[in-house]
Amino acid sequence: MSDKLKRFAHNNKQPLTMLAVIVIMFVVLSFTVQEFMSYNNITNLLSEVASIAIMTSGVTFVLVTGGMDISSPSIMAASAVVGVYVMTTTGNLVLGTIVVLLVSAGLGLINGFAIAKLKMVPLVVTLSMMTVATGLATVISGARGLPILPPAFADFFNKYTVIGMLIVAAAILDYILYRTSFGRKIYYIGNNQNAAKVSGVNNDLIIMSTYVISGVCAGIAGIINTANISTARASMGPQSQILDIISAAVIGGVSVNGGKGRVREACLGALLIGGISNVMNLMGVSDYYTTLIKGSIIIFAMGIASLRSNIAEKKGA
Amino acid sequence: MEKIQSLELKNISKSFPGVKALSDVSFSAYPGKVCGIVGVNGAGKSTMMNILGGLLQPDEGGKILINGREVMIENPKAATELGIAFIQQEIQVFDTMHVYENVLAADFDKWRKGKNSLVLDRKAMKKEVQKHLDALGSNIDVDAPVYSLTVGEKQLLQIARALSEGGQILLFDEPTSSLSDNEIARLFEIINKLKAQGYIIFYISHFLDEIFSLCDNVIVLRDGKKTGDALISDIDKEKLVGMMLGHMVEGNARSGVRAQSEVVLKAEHISGVRLPKDISFELHKGEILGVWGLLGSGRSELFNAMLGIDKMMGGRIYYRENGRLEEISQKKLYPHIGYLTEGRHYDGLFLDMSIKSNITSSDIGRFASKFLGTLNTKKEAVESRSLMKQVNVKATDENMIVSKLSGGNQQKVIIAKWFLKDPDILFMDEPTKGVDIGAKAEIQNLIFEKSEKGMSFVIISSELEEIMSLCDRIIVVYEGRLVGEVSKADFSKDSLMKGIVSQEEKHAD
Numbered sequence: 001m002s003d004k005l006k007r008f009a010h011n012n013k014q015p016l017t018m019l020a021v022i023v024i025m026f027v028v029l030s031f032t033v034q035e036f037m038s039y040n041n042i043t044n045l046l047s048e049v050a051s052i053a054i055m056t057s058g059v060t061f062v063l064v065t066g067g068m069d070i071s072s073p074s075i076m077a078a079s080a081v082v083g084v085y086v087m088t089t090t091g092n093l094v095l096g097t098i099v100v101l102l103v104s105a106g107l108g109l110i111n112g113f114a115i116a117k118l119k120m121v122p123l124v125v126t127l128s129m130m131t132v133a134t135g136l137a138t139v140i141s142g143a144r145g146l147p148i149l150p151p152a153f154a155d156f157f158n159k160y161t162v163i164g165m166l167i168v169a170a171a172i173l174d175y176i177l178y179r180t181s182f183g184r185k186i187y188y189i190g191n192n193q194n195a196a197k198v199s200g201v202n203n204d205l206i207i208m209s210t211y212v213i214s215g216v217c218a219g220i221a222g223i224i225n226t227a228n229i230s231t232a233r234a235s236m237g238p239q240s241q242i243l244d245i246i247s248a249a250v251i252g253g254v255s256v257n258g259g260k261g262r263v264r265e266a267c268l269g270a271l272l273i274g275g276i277s278n279v280m281n282l283m284g285v286s287d288y289y290t291t292l293i294k295g296s297i298i299i300f301a302m303g304i305a306s307l308r309s310n311i312a313e314k315k316g317a
Numbered sequence: 318m319e320k321i322q323s324l325e326l327k328n329i330s331k332s333f334p335g336v337k338a339l340s341d342v343s344f345s346a347y348p349g350k351v352c353g354i355v356g357v358n359g360a361g362k363s364t365m366m367n368i369l370g371g372l373l374q375p376d377e378g379g380k381i382l383i384n385g386r387e388v389m390i391e392n393p394k395a396a397t398e399l400g401i402a403f404i405q406q407e408i409q410v411f412d413t414m415h416v417y418e419n420v421l422a423a424d425f426d427k428w429r430k431g432k433n434s435l436v437l438d439r440k441a442m443k444k445e446v447q448k449h450l451d452a453l454g455s456n457i458d459v460d461a462p463v464y465s466l467t468v469g470e471k472q473l474l475q476i477a478r479a480l481s482e483g484g485q486i487l488l489f490d491e492p493t494s495s496l497s498d499n500e501i502a503r504l505f506e507i508i509n510k511l512k513a514q515g516y517i518i519f520y521i522s523h524f525l526d527e528i529f530s531l532c533d534n535v536i537v538l539r540d541g542k543k544t545g546d547a548l549i550s551d552i553d554k555e556k557l558v559g560m561m562l563g564h565m566v567e568g569n570a571r572s573g574v575r576a577q578s579e580v581v582l583k584a585e586h587i588s589g590v591r592l593p594k595d596i597s598f599e600l601h602k603g604e605i606l607g608v609w610g611l612l613g614s615g616r617s618e619l620f621n622a623m624l625g626i627d628k629m630m631g632g633r634i635y636y637r638e639n640g641r642l643e644e645i646s647q648k649k650l651y652p653h654i655g656y657l658t659e660g661r662h663y664d665g666l667f668l669d670m671s672i673k674s675n676i677t678s679s680d681i682g683r684f685a686s687k688f689l690g691t692l693n694t695k696k697e698a699v700e701s702r703s704l705m706k707q708v709n710v711k712a713t714d715e716n717m718i719v720s721k722l723s724g725g726n727q728q729k730v731i732i733a734k735w736f737l738k739d740p741d742i743l744f745m746d747e748p749t750k751g752v753d754i755g756a757k758a759e760i761q762n763l764i765f766e767k768s769e770k771g772m773s774f775v776i777i778s779s780e781l782e783e784i785m786s787l788c789d790r791i792i793v794v795y796e797g798r799l800v801g802e803v804s805k806a807d808f809s810k811d812s813l814m815k816g817i818v819s820q821e822e823k824h825a826d
Binding site: 182200 | 626651652656658660663664665666667668669670674678679680681682684685689690691692734
């Protein structure tokens, strides 16, 4: 029994340390920050984290192939704006929701096609996509912005639905990446593209799919954010959000060089980062300080992650 | 620095936790002699060289004497100061810099114009480098950018660097592994020149032919012990191999004519972007077909173009399926073949992944469930283990990370990977490159075994002897073209060289 426990601990070192950090943080906060441990705040926190966590999960697929996607928040905003536009003009909420997913998948596909087929540099492609998608959202929402949606939408996607969506999406995505042959091929590509090709993996197709997955995840996040404010705006996917997403993934042990990381841990990373924002909000820290403090914490955490992998490497040699 | 008259190693041992890498090894070396060091992978050659190079310290009780005086080689810098220089197996140069900068890269400080000057005295630097290049009989331009040099010339730079640092004891570690035949001949000339000038030279190699043509004496290591120390004139190849392995290896014989069995693959007019040009051949069931040519002849390019790794510009491929030989696209062919590439690290292995994941990568779909594609990791482990046993991979278990294995074992993992797929045809580009004699024999036997069971092979090898002992038939390529075909009965170095020589003569006209 204890042997089994040991092996379990050894194989799950990364998520367990992260869980420990999160638990410690929560315990400390429950004593220092009033209201933090209240049922309301925790469920609020989870639903707030949901959109970032789902986007992080999608971007993790791209990162594991050794790629990069910084267009995720912009795709989120653009697909939501198009969807809300359809909802308010047709009055059909279901159709609009489907449109959100289709648009996000389409924008992801454009990313994927340019990167996998045209062999363009991922950073350049997704940087361009970021500005194009933001531009698209701005044009469609217009100067006066889009109208408010009927309450049925926010009622359906209430915070419990959203938490459920996060858990289900994270579980499914973790399963796909870690347990299926499709996921294994993603790791092969991230580890050694050339060897993957020789082994018979269709690199182009798999890489393209990861950008589509990242796009669809951004779409789901767009639905969640839309329900939150009952409309959609270009500004709901600020470009700085990508920093939160990438750092959540890296804190969760995803390597930006590809080949390493899991959705499960990336989501815990998102929870950690979301938790920090939430706490500062509760303590009434001003927005200016929030970004400053958050940035410092992220650099600190990433420094530790990098130090740890350096040590592991030395041990290996 | 005084002239080194002798180097003696006495009772050198080196223990690592759990392993004794060297035990009680003694030998001596003198100027004007080339001393060969041989042994299978893991015999202790590298440990020996690392001790001489100052990277490792011997256990207590061992002594190193230069000119009869005991010396301590505490670090690589101390080794350089004593006149010991390494010429590494992997050629390390600064590609975008000039020749003279490369040669003197170790100590730029020495070449400042004045004591406090920030400016380098380039004229003096070039003069110094020219001196060493002249001594090596080379006509490389000191001003040339290094990326414009050939591999052989780059290696020469490393030798010049060793000389410029005052090296008197030169350690060559597998220097020919990336050189073409012409370049090897040049290197040997240079080593002989250095020998005549009174350097002490150590030469490590897997290629026994090189040892016999170059060395004056040879030291054999096995499991960390010295098992042989002889003048080269006193021994022959068989004896040397005996010292290395401890038992005699049997030459493999293979009988039967496979060229009469049915054709499984037919390539017509295969052309790549630059190489190859218009190559056609047939492959029979169970046959081992060799592709022989010099480095740069388009051997690997033939495989890459034909199998769709690179672009194929022209040609047709026919494959036997359901009893009929029919034209097939590269994409449809790929599931039926395996391709062991030349670059073990470049496109052979997933270095940071487990042995298991590497082995199953050739046919990962087989382990996936139909509906969700869920991987059956238990089945993966079981099959990987059985293949590791079959090809004799030495590792703690199937979850070990591949980068931690030795070169020979990594190569076996790649072979296991393709045996898992069990293709009809296996293409192999240098299947035994950088692998020691023991593993080499094992790999060759595995190839024989599989071919008896009907697997067909197409094999590239730079080693004439290997390709002659392995193959049933050999096609010769030169500058991307097919210039000859030799069947088993006519195998000889002459018959293979003839195709190439006649082409070179045509060129000369």
